[in-house]
Amino acid sequence: MIRIIESLDNGIDLISMQNDELEIVVSNFGCTIVKILMKDKDGHVGDVVLGYDDFKSYQTLDAYLGALVGRVANRIGKGHFSLNNEEYTLAINNGPNHLHGGIKGFSYQTFDYEIRDGYTIIFHYSSPDGEEGYPGDLELKVIYELKDDTLHIRYLATTNKDTLINITNHSYFNLSAKQENVYNHLLQVKADQYACIDSDGLPTGKFQQTKDTAFDFLQPTTIGEQIIKDDKQLQLGKGFDHPFIFNTQQNQVILEHPATGRRLTVSTTLPGAQIYTANYLDGRLGKYGQHYYERDAVCIETQNLPDAIHIEENPTTLLKKGETYDEMTSYKFEVIKS
Numbered sequence: 094m095i096r097i098i099e100s101l102d103n104g105i106d107l108i109s110m111q112n113d114e115l116e117i118v119v120s121n122f123g124c125t126i127v128k129i130l131m132k133d134k135d136g137h138v139g140d141v142v143l144g145y146d147d148f149k150s151y152q153t154l155d156a157y158l159g160a161l162v163g164r165v166a167n168r169i170g171k172g173h174f175s176l177n178n179e180e181y182t183l184a185i186n187n188g189p190n191h192l193h194g195g196i197k198g199f200s201y202q203t204f205d206y207e208i209r210d211g212y213t214i215i216f217h218y219s220s221p222d223g224e225e226g227y228p229g230d231l232e233l234k235v236i237y238e239l240k241d242d243t244l245h246i247r248y249l250a251t252t253n254k255d256t257l258i259n260i261t262n263h264s265y266f267n268l269s270a271k272q273e274n275v276y277n278h279l280l281q282v283k284a285d286q287y288a289c290i291d292s293d294g295l296p297t298g299k300f301q302q303t304k305d306t307a308f309d310f311l312q313p314t315t316i317g318e319q320i321i322k323d324d325k326q327l328q329l330g331k332g333f334d335h336p337f338i339f340n341t342q343q344n345q346v347i348l349e350h351p352a353t354g355r356r357l358t359v360s361t362t363l364p365g366a367q368i369y370t371a372n373y374l375d376g377r378l379g380k381y382g383q384h385y386y387e388r389d390a391v392c393i394e395t396q397n398l399p400d401a402i403h404i405e406e407n408p409t410t411l412l413k414k415g416e417t418y419d420e421m422t423s424y425k426f427e428v429i430k431s
């Protein structure tokens with residue numbers, strides 16, 4: 094069942110998608126996931142994503158809680174790139190670099206939407222040529238579909254001029270429902286390699302093997318035991334804030350909180366994910382009167398390689414005129430009752 098639960102100012106709605114397994118509250122402002130309510134192994138319902146009670150915080154603060162991020166998620170070095178012999182300059186909004194699509198990226202835009210049936214919402218946004226400095230009129234369609242215990246998100250985009258795109262969802266997961274930080278969460282990331290970053294969080298173009306390092310989540314491993322390791326890359330990121338490169342094409346990331354039995358499995362058509370342990374949460378006020386600090390959540394931001402335009406020979410973030418960007422990420426929420 095899908096219903097509008099609240100209409101705020103300026104055409105912004107809060108919409109609930111609900112079935113026997115899950116209730117997911119989303120907004121057409123930034124396609125933001127506001128709540129994900131699921132049971133634990135004792136049947137207690139908890140909210141497994143961070144967010145705000147006061148909707149204005151989504152509009153004014155910058156941690157991208159639950160938001161769709163674009164046109165280009167993560168960083169573009171020095172906010173500058175050239176494409177087809179033209180130079181493009183973007184906002185510098187994160188140290189010396191451009192982050193998450195700029196000052197008013199897709200996270201801060203209000204999407205049109207249509208409720209298709211009992212379980213599908215189709216969001217739509219037309220981004221004009223030059224918006225936030227990016228070339229091309231971009232048509233973006235985002236489909237949220239709740240089926241049983243899984244939320245499927247599909248992203249479709251076309252452009253009338255070659256441009257860059259890298260869309261992700263920036264939900265902050267905490268499967269304990271914020272009863273504790275994520276140190277006791279078991280994380281599995283099927284990735285043999287991760288991208289090294291500099292002190293501004295920008296990928297350097299160097300890749301390292303995960304095996305036997307702090308970045309080794311090939312087997313389910315608690316975040317707490319890895320994050321405390323003495324590792325130069327962890328120091329640079331102030332925790333995990335790195336692109337992991339997947340070695341498989343489905344069920345690439347599994348997050349589990351053993352005490353509540355809650356498990357999230359992320360499956361995507363994309364080649365990697367930025368794993369981010371909320372290193373910059375600074376005590377801000379979130380939902381249910383709780384304050385949010387670093388390590389209170391983990392983001393699993395599926396995407397192409399950040400700064401691909403400067404690193405890859407054939408950048409995966411390039412969308413050519415006449416082509417369609419078509420990617421899908423699914424989030425499966427289960428309760429393990431062992």
Ligand code: BGC
Nearest residue numbers: 155156157294334367369373
């Ligand atoms: C970035 C972080 C940033 C966070 C919130 C993540 O995707 O990698 O460095 O602080 O988003 O903006």
